[in-house]
Structure formats: C-alpha cells, structure tokens
Amino acid sequence: MCPGSYDPVTAGHLDVVERAAALHDEVVVAILHNPGKAGTFTVEERIGFVERAVAARGLEGGVRVEAFAARLLVDVCRELGADVVVKGVRGPGDVTYEWPMARMNRHLTGLETVFLPCDPALEHVSSSLVKEVARWGGDVSGLVPDEVRDALVARLRGSD
Numbered sequence: 001m002c003p004g005s006y007d008p009v010t011a012g013h014l015d016v017v018e019r020a021a022a023l024h025d026e027v028v029v030a031i032l033h034n035p036g037k038a039g040t041f042t043v044e045e046r047i048g049f050v051e052r053a054v055a056a057r058g059l060e061g062g063v064r065v066e067a068f069a070a071r072l073l074v075d076v077c078r079e080l081g082a083d084v085v086v087k088g089v090r091g092p093g094d095v096t097y098e099w100p101m102a103r104m105n106r107h108l109t110g111l112e113t114v115f116l117p118c119d120p121a122l123e124h125v126s127s128s129l130v131k132e133v134a135r136w137g138g139d140v141s142g143l144v145p146d147e148v149r150d151a152l153v154a155r156l157r158g159s160d
C-alpha cells in the first residue's frame, strides 16, 4: 500500500511506487482524502493523473489506484488485505513526520511500514513545493508528469 494525498502525484511518488512494485506482487496507490477539505485537484483528477503515469511506466499490471474518503489507513489495508505500507522518505524531516504514524498504525492493527529512502535527485520534490513553484511561474518540468505540470499551470497561475 502506497498511501498519500497525491494532490498532485509527483516524480517522487512515482519513483516510490515503481520501487514498491519491484518488491511486491501487488501495489495499491491509496489516495486518502478528506471530503470536507477541497484540494487543488479533485479526487477523480488525482486518480487519472496517477493511473496514466503508472501506465506510462508500464506498471499497470501490478499497480492499481483506489481512493478512500475519511477512513483510517489501517481499516483500508485490512479491507484490501494489504499487509505492508510503503513510504518514501526524503530525509530526517520525513522520518520525524512518518515515525509516529508508523508506530500508531502498528499499535492499532499490527500494520507494518517500510521506508524507502528517496532517489537523491528527487529529495526536494513535494506536492506542496511543486504547487508553490508552479503558482509563481516556475518551471516544474520533470518534477511531475507533463500532464500534471500543464494542469498545475492552468489551475494555479492567476488564482489568488
């Protein structure tokens, strides 16, 4: 299980999904969202971005994309029979953020988390930073799929 907000998917996410797919028979990209909180992209848009990026990498056989609203990750994993959560970590800050969640998920149901150190070339890539750069006219090519880059420019440029 590769859970996250994916608002939007980045090259860093895709690197982790691809590496998780090499380690596991089946990978679920779980887009977990809060229905009361508007994201930059709708859940349908986020699913489409991930599905097309996964297909472009030839991973569609072993990777599927699902969205879940207002659910605990442990419950989603139990429902799908997923026994491991795979998370990419970009550095100590991510470990600090992820650590209590990994501990809590293990406390709740025994669900284990495996951390993959990110590709060093993608250490600076996050959905939030990519959005900020795109909003103010910076070039995010290579940091997100081209389709996402174009959608970010259309969605964010000129908005507040």
Ligand code: PNS
Pocket: 003, 004, 005, 006, 032, 071, 072, 073, 074, 100, 101, 102, 104, 105
């Ligand atoms: O991409 P993000 O925003 O860092 O992803 C965080 C996410 C969605 C993986 C995390 O918030 C999560 O697991 N949410 C589901 C609700 C839940 O289980 N919360 C308790 C975690 S211990």
